[in-house]
Amino acid sequence: MIGATLVGIATSAIRLATPYLYAAIGEALGQLSGVLNLGVDGIMLMGAFSGFYVTLLTGHPTLGLLAAVGTGGLMGLLMAFVSVTLQAEQGISGIGLYLFGLGLSTLLFGMTVGTVKAVAGFPPTPIPGLSQIPILGEILFSHNPLVYGAFALVPLAWFVLNKTPFGLKLRAAGQNPLAADSLGVNVIRVRYVAVIIGGILSGIAGASLSIALLNVFQQNMTNGMGFIAVALVYFGGWRPLGVLAGAMLFSTVNAIQVWLQVQGVDIPSDFALMMPYVITILVLASMARRRIHVPAALNKPFERGGE
Amino acid sequence: MPDGLRPRRPASLLAQLVPLFAVLLAFAVGALMLLALGVNPWGALKALLQGAFGDLNAIADTIVKAIPLLFVGLGICISFRGGVLNIGGEGQLVVGALAATAVALAGTGLPGWMLVTVSLLAGALAGAAWGGIAGFLKAYLNVNEILSTIMLNYIAVYGMNYLLRGPMMDPIQVKLGFFIPQTARLPRAADLPRLVPTRLHLGALLAVAVAVLVYIFLWRTTVGFRIRTVGMSRRAALAAGIEVKRYMVLGLLLAGLLAGLGGAVEVLGVHHRMFTDGTAFGFTGGAGFNGIVAALFGRLHPLGTIPSSFLFGALLTGANKMQRVMQVPAALIVALNGLIVLFVVGSEVIRRRRLRRLEKLSAEGKG
């Protein structure tokens, strides 16, 4: 009984963490290159809608995913253009992007689909062999392909950031763009690439909801997840593993509070719902002495030969 | 904050008009979207202007809409200039409103001026506490303020839902058995006086007065100077012997104080009770976010934030009218709003470059 409960909570947490992982790792890449993008939630919504709509039209979730990748990339490009080329204040342009995505996804949904519909998204795909392992098999290897993708992204992002020339350039662009520039790094291009990849990942984050985990679309269905994803980047100290830890902490507590309510434990639902937010803050506060490396040029536009 | 947002001497009129062109461009894109929807853009624009400025009531509604934006925006002026990003306006508005409501309900029977004063004070203090938590977490426990203020927004909302469907619920709702999550109406003595026979209330004057106070605070007092110094360069501030941590806490605390005051004003001036629809949005209308935008458009200057709040109030008020008159989906307005923000903030670079060229020219002229 206790075993089954723990398995249930762990499986639930992994599912819940999926959109946060995509979005937060994408956001971390952008921030490491020096661009704060508060528009993640808007990109997620556009990704969720385009993925959903294309899947509905074609019946192929893979095409839906590609649509979400394309839409996310375009939204990322828009953000990059405004914040890198036009050197706009990043916090505010992100809020603009959020509103744009929120409004446009609702509008397009209303014009094209107009009512609640379900699509046949990616089905759960247990991994042969591995899913047979007792306990772990169910927790880790009996999920949706997009869930595996989210977790595979963590080591991949770590590798790219720490072991490839691109990762080095990306971090240099966010740490000391002037020095990076003098060493021949094209800071502008690096930031563009980072923000566009971030957009693509946010688009996939949205699609993971609409064509994998929930298979429906509703206006504002992300319900502010994009903002939580931004918060998780700070929790993780811009490291993929840290982001993973944050996303899992937040999602596990959320899974526990859902479980407590489902079991009929007598606490006011509002307090149960508060738990993930409170505990995330408390855990981070309790690690006050941890070392963090803030990207020094975060939120600062770059201009060759500028101030 | 980026240097471009420091207040500048008035310069070329043309350069100052750049944001206006950006708004027009955003409207042009919006017009294309309307055409795609089969809606006449001119009619839509007319409805928008009529909704925002069409008659005395419309103007009053615009101002009323601008009041919480201004309060939040003023807090943003302080915190952003102090180098801390406060995304917690929504939560701070909510706790301020809740505290003011609780005090006003408890103080039934007190004379009006006293009831209003203590309620506003309670709202301000609650907001300050909520912002102060984020400040404390940042300064002493190394918790980034973007994370904590986002999380605190959610915590405030769930706390509000608990209070309004539990201890603070209007007893009549329990008696009737319909359990609408709202408090009793506040005593009429706690209503902010209306200025003209419209919805316009005293909060408008209060907000403008506070804007002037914030201006004086930031540019005419030592504490304000220190906050700005910390914001410009933490290293320089440390070198100058300023206790950086204390001023970071103070920045967030004051931002929370002003937003909390805004929430209290909204309750006493507009709603006269506190209610929830499950989110903060039903009460705040997103002022916690829109206030950030208004402050940045106002170049993080308290006095500049006054007109920019008014403009955003007009846009939001007019947009609703546009939905009604043209039966345009409200979502279009949200998207258009986002475009306007993107275009205006994106056009900043052109204005800045133009100003720089002008400065260079005038410097050369002198030399």
Next chain:
Amino acid sequence: MMRKIGFVALVLVMVDLISLGAPFRVAVILPSTINDFAWSQSMYEALMAIQEEMGEENFQFVYSENMYVIADAAAAIRDYAAQGYDLIIAHGSQYGSSLVDIAPDFPKTSFVWGSTAQTFTELGIHNIFAYAPHAEEGGYVNGVIAALLTKTGIIGGIGPIKTGDAKRYAAGFEKGIKDTNPDVQVNYTFIGSYSDVALASEAARTFVNAGADVLTGTAQMTVGAISVAKEKGITWLGYDVDQSPLAPKTVAASIVVDWTVALKPIIAMIREGKYGGEILPLTFANGGLKLVLNDAALEGKLSPAEIIELKALVWETLRKIVSGEIIIEVE
């Protein structure tokens, strides 16, 4: 100023009444969208039904959807009133306090809101109606059905926040189950939001994990939960509108709120010059609540004999609710 507009509105209304051919004009404020498969859609469908019945030349309506910001809703209500609409429907309990402010300025315009039993006549306001769907009755019937359908003996409910109709529905649901089969375990969870589809879905999955084979819930975010019920092959019991088109083999029953039952008498009263002060309940007795059973879903769960038995007991329950033998208290 306001008085002047009120006067103009009055003249417009009188003109309407005098020229008998003039259409009855309604404006409705909706907190979500007209296609949310829940609260707002049920009202939209009622207005469409009335329009169909009366004809477009006699009945016209406009709507503002997504009016979740109360201050904006208030501005919209005032604006519609000034434009001389005959009836303004503020479709949400969060709009009530705005009506108290606005209605006195437009004494010849009628307003209605709900779910509530307050018309504010005690404040001297006589142009506000209230409608009151008895969600607890609907919950009770769904509870009886759930208790008959469950094989595992575990049932779950998913709501937004524990207030208003959601709270009443949940209380009725739990009582319906307990009265039918006290051994069945039922828990109700509130996810704190009307829009968080993901959390609603996760709550449904957690219920399924805990062994639940029948789920119910109210508000628009439950589409996430319905989708889970469909995937897991368990039963869903719906509320507000007939939700079976979402999942024809999953949604065994829906309690449909038929707002025409409140709106038609209101329209008649307005035509006779009565602008408010009445509370219009929506119950099984007056047809404001309707049960829609979905045989396609039932046939997958029960044998033909069991279906007959279930229907007999459900009709008996409805009869007892209508006759007052069953009374459901909500605390």
